[in-house]
Every structure is written in C-alpha cells, then in structure tokens.
Amino acid sequence: MGKFFSRYKYYLIGALVLFIALTLILIVFSSGPQRGAFNYQIF
C-alpha cells in the first residue's frame, strides 16, 4: 500500500490542490444573496 501511494503521490497531491483551488473559486463566485426560487431538495 505504501509503495502504491509513494508511486502515485504526485497525482494525488496535484488533484487535491486542483480540488481546493476549484472549491475556493466556486465559493467566491457563487456567494451572494439567494437569487433563485426556493430550491428545497437538490436531488
């Protein structure tokens, strides 16, 4: 298992950095007062 993660750790770190960056961008640009109709249940 350790060997597996050491082999792919750069992919994992890269994907995590991408996720965090995307999430932060999304939080910033989607913030603001509720504009749409009430949307109670998203699924």
Next chain:
Amino acid sequence: MNTSKILKNLLAILILIVVLFAICEALIRVYLHYNTVYDIEMTRYAMEVKEDSENPKIGHVHKPGSEEELMNVKVSINSDGLRDKEYSTEKGDAYRMIFLGDSLTFGWGVEVEDTFQYILEEELSKTSPTEIINFGIGNYNTEQEVNLFFEKGVKYDPDKVVLFYFINDAEITPEKSGLWFLGYSHLISFYWSRINSLINNIVAAKSFKEYYSNLYEEGQEGWANSKNALIELRDYCRENGIALQVVLLPELHDTDNTIFTQVYDKVSGFLEENGIDYMSLAKLFKGQGNPIELWVNYDDAHPNDVAHRKIAEALVEFISNKETD
C-alpha cells in the same frame, strides 16, 4: 502493454479516485462544520427529517420523533410528524386552530418560540385559551397541505383552519429523484448547490421572476391543483362548521411587491371569487430598506425571527375572528 498491466493501471486509477473522493468529502465536511449553507441544510432536512408518504398527493411527511439541528436551530418533530408539542385528539376548552403551510409556517431557520404560530398562540391565549397546531412542512404545495389536513388534521377536530399560502405553492408535487442517495454525499451536494448558485448569479434576475410568474399561467397543472385543493378544503370546512382563512405570505426578495403583484392579485382574486376569507401580507414589509435583514441567512430568503414577529403582529386581529363563514 499486456492485459494484466492495463488492468493494474485501471485498478490504480480507481483506487486513486476513491481515495481522492474520500479526502475531498472529508474536507467539505470540515468546511460545512464551520459554515452554514442553505442547500446543504435543506438536503439534510430531506434526508434526516422527512420520509415518504404512502399518499402520492402528500409525497412526504416528517419522521415522527425525529430531531436535528438545521440552520443552527433545533428542530424537534412530535409523534404525529409535526414541529410542535404533543396534542390530544380530544379537544378541551381551548379554541383550536390548525395552521397549514410550507417551510415558512414550519418556521425554517427560527426557533419554535420565534415562529408566528407560537407568537400568535401566546398572544391569543391572553384573552381566551387558544391552541394552534403547526402543520407546516417544508416543500409543501397547497395540494399537499390540504391532503395532509384530511389525513392527519381532521382528527384534532379544529374550530378553524388557516392555510398560509406562499407564491411557490402552485408548484406541482415533487417526485423523488432517482438520484436521492447522492444527498448523503456533502461533497456532491455542495458542488451541485454552488454551481447552481453560480448560474443563478449570472442569469437569475430574469429567471426568478419568470419562474414564479409561469406557475400561474392558465393551464398550469400546479396552479390548477392548488385551486382544486382550496375549493375542496373550503367545502369540507363549510360542511363541518370549521372556519377557514387563508393568509398570503410575503415574498422577501420583493418586499415592495412590485415584481409579483400580478401573482398575488391572481391568488387574491380566486379566493374572493370563491368566498374564502383571506388576508394578503404581500406589502407587509413595503419600504423595508434592505430585505436581507428579514432573511434567515444571506443565502436563505425565509423569514427570520424579526419577520415572523411582524407577521404575527399583523395577523392577530384577522386570526382572532372566530366566526365561520
């Protein structure tokens, strides 16, 4: 590359995706622990507090006895699926009312003691014993509210029924999505919610108005269902000597009631034509400088405790009228 190597690589990719998903899910949960997001709270409400009803005209009900903290407020559901204390079906000396409605009547985002139902019960009880049973359930339309009354409310033998109408009550009864299980993932819910919010930030000003206005166009199924349900409720109440009133609740983006005037006029007109006693609170908050001060949260336009109190104060006289029509 031989087959075994390809399979090995595919397996490695799969494991990486699973590990990544788990880490991202954990990160989002940490973020949500410190930040309240309306869509996530509503999803938790649906997953933890609601359950399916056997009656397709009701769709969903509250899980009896469930408890959850939603929008930083404790929500406790009684043994009959109501956000209220326990009531005996045997009526005592108190004048008994049932409040039908959706999340606004339920008191989404406010403590029980701050809901207009609770405040009105306290206020009216100062002059004569009054019980007000809160039948508000989030995401209900008029058809669901009326059918819930027939299924659960009639046994309480009320003297009066008050239906709280909000402009989204003309939506059709929602069907459970085949992807409902995705709600268990806060990561997926969060991303769905933020992307939706992002789209709304770009195009909502138009779509928001159109969405509600379109609900009331002639031939729309939801509006037709609402009208039929109101007539059904009126006839039942007349036959059984129960007073019936309808309250039109204000829309808290449009506190001056300029955007949705026609919608409110349409509903008021229907109630008038059909002899249903009603009061419109569409302009209750007219002149309110910043409507967001009346909201539960920046991303949640439900009425907060201040708005609930004002709604209650505006209704005392109307609701205290005990005559049946």
